[in-house]
Amino acid sequence: xxxxxxxxxxxxxxxxxxxxxxxxxxxxxxxxxxxxxxxxxxxxxxxxxxxxxxxxxxxxxxxxxxxxxxxxxxxxxxxxxxxxxxxxxxxxxxxxxxxxxxxxxxxxxxxxxxxxxxxxxxxxxxxxxxxxxxxxxxxxxxxxxxxxxxxxxxxxxxxxxxxxxxxxxxxxxxxxxxxxxxxxxxxxxxxxxxxxxxxxxxxxxxxxxx
Numbered sequence: 001x002x003x004x005x006x007x008x009x010x011x012x013x014x015x016x017x018x019x020x021x022x023x024x025x026x027x028x029x030x031x032x033x034x035x036x037x038x039x040x041x042x043x044x045x046x047x048x049x050x051x052x053x054x055x056x057x058x059x060x061x062x063x064x065x066x067x068x069x070x071x072x073x074x075x076x077x078x079x080x081x082x083x084x085x086x087x088x089x090x091x092x093x094x095x096x097x098x099x100x101x102x103x104x105x106x107x108x109x110x111x112x113x114x115x116x117x118x119x120x121x122x123x124x125x126x127x128x129x130x131x132x133x134x135x136x137x138x139x140x141x142x143x144x145x146x147x148x149x150x151x152x153x154x155x156x157x158x159x160x161x162x163x164x165x166x167x168x169x170x171x172x173x174x175x176x177x178x179x180x181x182x183x184x185x186x187x188x189x190x191x192x193x194x195x196x197x198x199x200x201x202x203x204x205x206x207x208x209x210x
Contacts (some may be wrong), residue, residue, distance in 0.1 A: 025142025
């Protein structure tokens with residue numbers, strides 16, 4: 001039973017009491033971006049070393065994410081990341097790319113989990129039981145931690161891509177479909193890291209066609 005009012009570690013603690021520990025949380029970043037990779041992360045936290053301030057990475061400031069990322073990396077039992085590049089996202093489609101990324105991240109954990117919590121939708125093929133949680137990145141500490149690791153990792157990748165493709169402004173919008181990004185995409189056409197499974201990328205290529 002999950003005891004109400006026990007905070008974001010309540011789910012992990014209940015599962016451990018039921019003999020299902022270690023419990024991993026898994027989440028991704030970049031599903032909605034039209035450029036760059038999708039990044040998935042899996043995290044097993046140590047309930048004895050709680051991290052204050054864990055939350056959905058999207059509601060945290062960049063500074064808070066970086067600070068929490070450092071604490072997660074130093075205090076977690078295990079952390080793993082999987083990067084699904086743009087070309088593979090195109091080949092698989094975004095939902096399958098998401099599933100593949102999450103499976104790979106969980107499979108790369110140095111400590112094998114006995115249960116996995118995921119954000120939003122179920123992930124099959126993990127080899128252990130799992131539970132999809134609505135707003136999991138806000139209510140389960142391990143999923144929040146995974147969302148932060150995925151987001152910080154992906155943001156760093158996109159900042160690095162900005163040095164190669166400065167005309168697109170990846171360091172600012174991280175490949176998401178902002179108006180600034182679309183204007184650059186229409187002007188310069190798609191780069192090697194744009195995702196052709198997005199209609200706006202295909203349209204921009206047509207605009208650039210001689």
